Amino acid sequence: MMVKDRYDIVVIGAGPAGSVAARYAAENGASVLMLERDRESGIPVRCAEGVSHNGIAPFIDIDKRWIASQIDIAKLTSPNGESALMHNNGVGYVLERRIFDTALCELAAKHGARLITKANALDLIKENNKITGVKYRYMGKTCEVKCNIVIAADGTESRVGRWAGINTTVALRDIDTCVQYTLAGLDIKRDTCEFYFGNEVSPGGYVWIFPKSDSTANVGIGIAGHLSHEKGPKEYLDEFVARRFPDATITYTMYGGVPTAATLKEIVKDNFMIVGDAARQVNPITGGGIVQGMIAGSIAGKVAAEAVKKGTFDAKFLKKYRKEWDKTLGNTQKVMHNMKEKFLFMTDERFNNLVSFCKKIPSDKFSLKSLFTEAVKGDPKLMLDVAKSFVVSKIKLK
Amino acid sequence: MKIIHEFCDICGTCVAVCPVDAITVTEFKVEIDNEICTNCLNCLKVCPAKAIVECE
Numbered sequence: 001m002m003v004k005d006r007y008d009i010v011v012i013g014a015g016p017a018g019s020v021a022a023r024y025a026a027e028n029g030a031s032v033l034m035l036e037r038d039r040e041s042g043i044p045v046r047c048a049e050g051v052s053h054n055g056i057a058p059f060i061d062i063d064k065r066w067i068a069s070q071i072d073i074a075k076l077t078s079p080n081g082e083s084a085l086m087h088n089n090g091v092g093y094v095l096e097r098r099i100f101d102t103a104l105c106e107l108a109a110k111h112g113a114r115l116i117t118k119a120n121a122l123d124l125i126k127e128n129n130k131i132t133g134v135k136y137r138y139m140g141k142t143c144e145v146k147c148n149i150v151i152a153a154d155g156t157e158s159r160v161g162r163w164a165g166i167n168t169t170v171a172l173r174d175i176d177t178c179v180q181y182t183l184a185g186l187d188i189k190r191d192t193c194e195f196y197f198g199n200e201v202s203p204g205g206y207v208w209i210f211p212k213s214d215s216t217a218n219v220g221i222g223i224a225g226h227l228s229h230e231k232g233p234k235e236y237l238d239e240f241v242a243r244r245f246p247d248a249t250i251t252y253t254m255y256g257g258v259p260t261a262a263t264l265k266e267i268v269k270d271n272f273m274i275v276g277d278a279a280r281q282v283n284p285i286t287g288g289g290i291v292q293g294m295i296a297g298s299i300a301g302k303v304a305a306e307a308v309k310k311g312t313f314d315a316k317f318l319k320k321y322r323k324e325w326d327k328t329l330g331n332t333q334k335v336m337h338n339m340k341e342k343f344l345f346m347t348d349e350r351f352n353n354l355v356s357f358c359k360k361i362p363s364d365k366f367s368l369k370s371l372f373t374e375a376v377k378g379d380p381k382l383m384l385d386v387a388k389s390f391v392v393s394k395i396k397l398k
Numbered sequence: 399m400k401i402i403h404e405f406c407d408i409c410g411t412c413v414a415v416c417p418v419d420a421i422t423v424t425e426f427k428v429e430i431d432n433e434i435c436t437n438c439l440n441c442l443k444v445c446p447a448k449a450i451v452e453c454e
């Protein structure tokens with residue numbers, strides 16, 4: 001494969017956000033290079049792999065190759081063991097992200113984007129303070145590629161944004177520290193995702209069971225960073241697994257972090273954009289970031305291609321991406337972030353009452369809207385915000 | 399700060415909370431530059447694998 005020394009756009013990171021950005025930029029006429037540090041996009045999988053059908057369908061034709069299970073039911077369990085079932089939240093999937101992420105890269109390539117794997121971006125190239133390219137390490141060599149726009153899609157770490165002068169540091173309370181096992185030998189329902197709440201179970205977060213087959217599942221936990229002490233996420237998860245699945249076999253162990261903040265204040269600079277986890281574009285309550293990243297990527301990719309056509313690469317023009325993002329999801333994310341603060345301080349009793357309340361709603365009428373509205377009861381401003389955000393965009397679980 | 403590489407999963411969580419960008423990552427290794435580190439302990443607190451300890 002020939003790699004040129006100049007492209008219109010260089011995308012750093014080939015996760016869902018990066019490859020969708022690359023695809024839309026290429027589709028709209030720009031020349032695009034993607035740099036991916038790992039040997040393959042999508043591995044190691046650091047994800048519970050849950051998405052909604054409506055979230056991913058606009059971006060890729062649904063393919064059995066990367067779907068492990070179809071989810072129709074969400075089951076919420078409170079600290080006292082009561083459960084409520086939610087049926088009408090739309091169809092969801094548990095993905096095979098290893099295959100899914102690669103499929104998104106292939107789609108970007110089909111539209112003309114180039115990809116180099118095992119290429120670790122080291123720094124931005126700046127000339128007279130202007131970003132003009134990327135320095136990266138490939139096969140023991142330090143290489144340079146020039147471009148007009150860099151799109152940072154480097155995930156949770158988000159170092160590239162720092163190189164551009166954007167503060168991407170997340171506060172401890174705004175990151176969930178996570179452990180996940182893939183377990184085998186389970187007796188579970190393949191069409192049901194389960195969520196467990198409570199300060200003893202998972203302080204400031206939740207435990208999830210996302211089935212990958214009738215007998216295997218991603219079982220993981222995220223706890224709020226500032227609540228992780230001597231007892232960290234692994235200790236909590238091990239307790240849960242010992243209670244719920246004492247005979248299971250762990251076939252995969254993975255650690256990770258999910259930013260549960262609002263979108264970064266700055267997501268564009270002259271010649272620079274930032275998308276996905278790196279821009280903290282994650283649903284702060286569910287921790288879902290796949291669809292969010294793809295939506296952000298599609299907007300950023302289109303705006304970047306427009307900039308190339310016009311030959312205008314300053315922040316003023318690229319801010320179109322910010323505007324469009326806020327309208328689509330950014331504003332909703334802000335509301336969700338305020339709501340997450342509420343969840344952080346919820347007592348177990350409140351969780352119990354919440355699930356009791358939800359249980360009384362017929363499962364085919366029970367939706368995230370009813371759950372959230374009840375959760376913020378007593379806070380009129382937040383209630384109004386939640387109602388508004390449901391009018392603006394239908395929020396899907398994950 | 400010191401990373402116990404045997405425990406580290408190269409997940410990048412510590413990087414996200416480091417206020418001074420003292421932590422670097424490659425495909426195979428995460429490293430802390432103690433010249434830059436301010437000992438704020440953020441990384442140690444969030445590391446899900448408990449792979450970070452204070453230097454003696």
Ligand SMILES: Cc1cc2nc3c(=O)[nH]c(=O)nc-3n(C[C@H](O)[C@H](O)[C@H](O)COP(=O)(O)OP(=O)(O)OC[C@H]3O[C@@H](n4cnc5c(N)ncnc54)[C@H](O)[C@@H]3O)c2cc1C
Binds near residue numbers: 018037048051275293
């Ligand atoms: C435990 C856990 C469970 C989760 N569960 C879900 C879920 O069920 N549903 C959901 O929607 N979301 C979930 N998420 C979140 C989801 O995984 C992320 O939001 C999503 O992967 C973000 O996509 P992205 O493209 O922004 O970043 P990533 O997928 O993280 O991709 C970033 C890419 O950039 C590469 N990279 C980084 N630095 C460099 C560099 N310097 N040079 C070159 N390449 C670089 C990385 O190797 C990586 O491939 C979960 C996350 C975790 C940790």
Ligand code: SF4
Binds near residue numbers: 410450
């Ligand atoms: S958070 Fe812990 S496991 Fe993850 S990269 Fe940092 S040191 Fe390694």
Ligand code: SF4
Binds near residue numbers: 412417421
């Ligand atoms: S202790 Fe603080 S400054 Fe030092 S590496 Fe960890 S997060 Fe960064």
